Amino acid sequence: MNQLEELLSHLNESQRQAVAYNEGPSLVIAGAGSGKTRVLTYKIAYLLLSGLHPSSILALTFTNKAAREMKERIATLVGRDKAKWLWMGTFHSIFSRMLRAEAEKLGFTSGFTIYDTADSKSLLKTIIKELQLDDKVYKPAVIHGRISFAKNNLLTADKYQSNGDLYKADSAARIPRTGDIYALYASRCRQANAMDFDDLLLYTNILFRDYPDVLNNYRQRFAFILVDEYQDTNFAQHLIVKRLAEQHQRISVVGDDAQSIYSFRGANIDNILKFKNHFPDSKLFKLEQNYRSTQNIVAAANSLIQKNKTQIQKNVFSENAKGQRIQVFSAMTDTEEGFNIANKVSEIHLTQHHPFSDFAILYRTNAQSRIFEEALRKRNIPYKIYGGLSFYQRKEIKDVLAYFRLVINPYDEEALKRVINYPARGIGDTTVGKISDCAHLHHVSMWEVLSDPLQFNLGVNAGTAGKLSKFRELIFSFIEKSPQLDAYEMAQEVVKGAGIMADVSVDTSPENLSKQENLQELVSGMHEFCEQRVNEGETEIGLVSFMSEVSLLTDQDNTNDEDAEKLTMMTIHSAKGLEFRNVFIVGMEEGLFPSGYVDSESEVEEERRLFYVAITRAEEQCFISYAKSRFRNGQLNFQNPSRFLGDIDQQYLDLPIDYKTMYGRRQERSIDQERELFSSPTAYNRPQPASTNVGSHETNKWKKLSNSSGGSTTQAVQSAGGIAVGNTVRHEKFGIGQVVNIENVDGNNKATVDFGTNGTRALLLKYAKLEVINR
């Protein structure tokens, strides 16, 4: 067997065909766990073994982590030397590299800063204030979203302002000045020599559009282009790929329409559905066998995704073990949910001897992690969290990074504002305001004003002028040293020279101790960075190369620790493409999952796809859990289990008793029966007293009773049968609610109870069997 045959022998027949077809464009559309990423990985190995040079292969992944893993895998297949030279990474990392090389063409310098979301929002806040707009109407996060959407659709500020439809949409949303904010934001970024995340894609497109020679250069360089998770590319990304590949047509993309979960960020599922329109000669491959999960998990996920109207029909099957049903946990409160999960993890760890690294807890929103952290800590289960507040987002780290940014690019306004008075050196807000106003008046950066305060007639007293000049000299001294020092040496220089270490060492409060540790961690991390790069044969180990990596870390890449023996916690969005032996999907409740913000059918379908992604991460065992009450934004909320639970064929689930009695049977009843039952308090209350006649006669009687026009007498009362207005009560079917009214109707006490998302119900106390849980 030659090398290529040996390689292909690790694949099934459809995968083999997809890997070996490299004569033209190809598209793999297939369900979760069917080996799409494996096909890409093997295709790269195949191309390398066929003689293609690694530096002529461009492979785009969704996260840096995915790129690292793929590179590792390829290294084991064809050798580390070859894998090393591949162009492999996220769109943002690959194209920022390219933009640095070509920055001057676009009016930037190669040391441009990449603004993260916090920088962008801070700048927007300043602009909104400057324009004297109300930041409760012009919310920085909303405006940021609008600008981001525009950029991902390649609408520059000029185009945005002249687009009538956008203006109308903004006016309808009562934010008609969005275009003006966008224009000012774009010019400020330019002045600061900074690009935000979306700019990296926008400017790459502008570069390719305006500089055909540059485009041609890269077209020749990348002889083969591969993209994973193509269903989540946006228009800007799609166009970059199309421009690079349209001449030689050597492109291979893989994706799954059922896993498209980023439309809120402008991802367009049409990119995959209409791939053939852009590459008419493309060949379509389908993979059907799932290698990841048990039969039960695959069948459950299939039955769920069937409920979406818009989807490409796929036949996905598994030949793995049948596996257990998906166990569903019900908890009274979110705290109890945490305990349930921690207990189950412990149980499996002890009885089945799975290491903790085989477990993942997946949730809809980052805020849900806290409850699980507490429960896991109590059980001594080690864990790591992806996303959330990462190491690089901590205050003390961001302060040091702001100095680094200034050293590389002193025009960086957000960095300058952050550290001009940190550590405190007596430069107050008024002075900073003066510098900023002056800079904007003269259309220059704050650094230029700072460099020549006399020319710009800043109007500060001699004392302040002296402090400003000291700060300028400090930054200058770093800039001067920078070319001679590596990133590690520079870090030591800055942390000491700027007085940051001294500032966090003034006392030994736990807070300051933790800051010191973090700073040391950063410095030693930079030491490691330099060593690793040298070992890899890289000569670029300065601050610039360190910062170009750090500024591209995305939420999905951030983990507080890489230790292998830990349970993983992450949002479902971050879990895309990954797999775990045991998966817990938590917070399966209406208002949380699907999120309370969705209302259109297409948004519900996106949330359902997200649930599909979650289930299909599991290899052996999958668990789903919901809580009936939960603290959110400081408020106790009551909610129903998610409607999506009802979308899974029940033969694949192990449902808790309360779900079956309260919600499960509902699926089997018609609307009319349901209505009838709602009118009859007795029908739900079992066991029924022998004397109660649950017939139509009884039901009609109740209808009559509840209808006050029927000549009955109604009298308001504050309490009855041990229950009072304001009490929190539990009902067998409707869950937990609050008593809002009690009245006596023809001698029968009737309570009106607000069951949150389960609605407000009027219940006869003698039948309803309400249990008081809080007076």
Ligand SMILES: Nc1ncnc2c1ncn2[C@@H]1O[C@H](COP(=O)(O)OP(=O)(O)OP(=O)(O)O)[C@@H](O)[C@H]1O
């Ligand atoms: N032919 C095969 N033989 C053995 N294992 C396979 C084969 N194909 C895929 N696998 C394994 O199945 C798992 C799922 O494969 P992979 O991650 O490539 O699927 P995917 O289609 O990319 O999934 P997702 O849609 O979740 O991204 C991996 O562990 C992979 O190694």
Ligand SMILES: [Mg+2]
């Ligand atoms: Mg994959």
